[in-house]
Amino acid sequence: MSAADPRTAPRQALTLDDYAALAREGMDPGVWDFLQGGAGEERTLSENLLAFDRRRLRTRVLTGVAEADTAVTVLGRRWAAPVGVAPMAYHTLVHPGGETATVQAAGVAGLPVVVSTFAGQPFDKLAAAANSPLWLQVYCFRDRSVTRRLVERAAEAGFEALVLTVDTPRLGRRLRDLRNGFRLPEGIVPANLPPGDYSSPSGHSRTELDPALDWSVVSWLKSVSPLPVLLKGVTTGEDAARALDAGADGLVVSNHGGRQLDGAHATVDVLAEVAVAAAGRCPVLLDGGVRRGTDVLTALALGADAVLLGRPVLHGLAVAGQSGVADVFDILVGELADALLLTGTPSAAAAGPALLSPAGAGP
Ligand code: FNR
Numbered sequence: 001m002s003a004a005d006p007r008t009a010p011r012q013a014l015t016l017d018d019y020a021a022l023a024r025e026g027m028d029p030g031v032w033d034f035l036q037g038g039a040g041e042e043r044t045l046s047e048n049l050l051a052f053d054r055r056r057l058r059t060r061v062l063t064g065v066a067e068a069d070t071a072v073t074v075l076g077r078r079w080a081a082p083v084g085v086a087p088m089a090y091h092t093l094v095h096p097g098g099e100t101a102t103v104q105a106a107g108v109a110g111l112p113v114v115v116s117t118f119a120g121q122p123f124d125k126l127a128a129a130a131n132s133p134l135w136l137q138v139y140c141f142r143d144r145s146v147t148r149r150l151v152e153r154a155a156e157a158g159f160e161a162l163v164l165t166v167d168t169p170r171l172g173r174r175l176r177d178l179r180n181g182f183r184l185p186e187g188i189v190p191a192n193l194p195p196g197d198y199s200s201p202s203g204h205s206r207t208e209l210d211p212a213l214d215w216s217v218v219s220w221l222k223s224v225s226p227l228p229v230l231l232k233g234v235t236t237g238e239d240a241a242r243a244l245d246a247g248a249d250g251l252v253v254s255n256h257g258g259r260q261l262d263g264a265h266a267t268v269d270v271l272a273e274v275a276v277a278a279a280g281r282c283p284v285l286l287d288g289g290v291r292r293g294t295d296v297l298t299a300l301a302l303g304a305d306a307v308l309l310g311r312p313v314l315h316g317l318a319v320a321g322q323s324g325v326a327d328v329f330d331i332l333v334g335e336l337a338d339a340l341l342l343t344g345t346p347s348a349a350a351a352g353p354a355l356l357s358p359a360g361a362g363p
Pocket residue numbers: 034035036048086087088089116117118137165232254255256257258259287288289290308309310311312
């Protein structure tokens with residue numbers, strides 16, 4: 001028996017960062033920069049990661065718990081773990097399996113997927129492959145009939161919720177893409193939007209997306225769809241309260257993975273403020289910089305009901321299609337199960353502020 005050829009044998013990926021390194025090796029540098037980059041000098045992008053790095057968890061012992069339960073319930077649906085896939089444009093850019101492969105991996109893992117307005121594959125195809133909840137991320141177009149048709153298509157396909165992105169009156173200045181003159185390769189197009197020129201993501205969004213949305217967009221969206229509406233990109237207590245008044249059914253604390261305002265706070269640093277304002281009246285999710293099970297647990301301790309995972313999903317997809325995404329979920333959910341057990345927390349649903357500071361001492 002000969003040893004595996006070290007040039008072709010896949011290296012073992014034990015962490016989500018291992019997947020990032022493997023993905024980078026095989027990827028066109030311009031595509032890597034589009035995926036990985038943030039706005040400006042990428043201070044917020046780095047801060048999303050650093051803010052998790054700074055957190056430490058309190059550990060309780062002798063709790064008699066042999067196996068922690070990672071499952072949670074969000075908007076009435078059971079998720080196998082408090083982790084969903086954040087909306088990201090064009091999964092087809094990194095693997096021909098595209099969103100279908102991601103959705104299939106999520107179905108096996110029992111985790112939901114938020115499908116982007118700019119998904120590279122049609123909603124009905126994704127719905128046919130799905131075995132877990134699908135939500136639609138909505139960008140609001142200047143031409144409201146485009147948004148309306150998009151939302152109707154998703155509802156017809158069986159999507160269960162809408163996630164309106166509210167942090168993008170215009171695209172952030174993504175210097176890597178500007179320096180690279182990044183354009184989407186031929187054949188990478190949004191499968192659920194009318195035909196058009198989408199080759200420059202920043203150019204297209206400047207001309208087509210509505211830059212002047214106000215709170216009335218929430219009631220408009222609810223008037224054209226029966227689905228619950230979550231707002232993605234809320235980062236202050238004031239806006240959380242306002243969103244609930246406007247009729248939002250959930251909040252996603254997000255700075256778009258550091259791709260919008262460079263200089264915005266890390267999401268984990270503003271999570272508690274939003275969760276306090278929401279006061280249990282709606283689910284609060286967080287995305288940005290989640291890379292380990294302890295990050296998920298930290299977010300839960302600060303008041304999140306669940307997190308959404310962005311770039312690492314595309315890293316797994318780029319490395320090995322559906323099985324790469326499945327492995328990314330396995331790693332993260334396995335780490336979360338370990339973190340629950342090792343902090344003496346019986347279940348994800350039981351995670352609370354005492355994980356970060358002594359009970360009664362505040363977060
Ligand atoms: C995104 N994000 C995003 N958000 C959104 O509302 N609609 C979209 O179409 C996209 N597209 C997109 C593409 C790519 C390549 C990336 C990396 C991100 C933002 C995304 O939903 C999420 O907020 C961040 O990616 C979360 O941060 P992490 O997990 O990537 O650090």
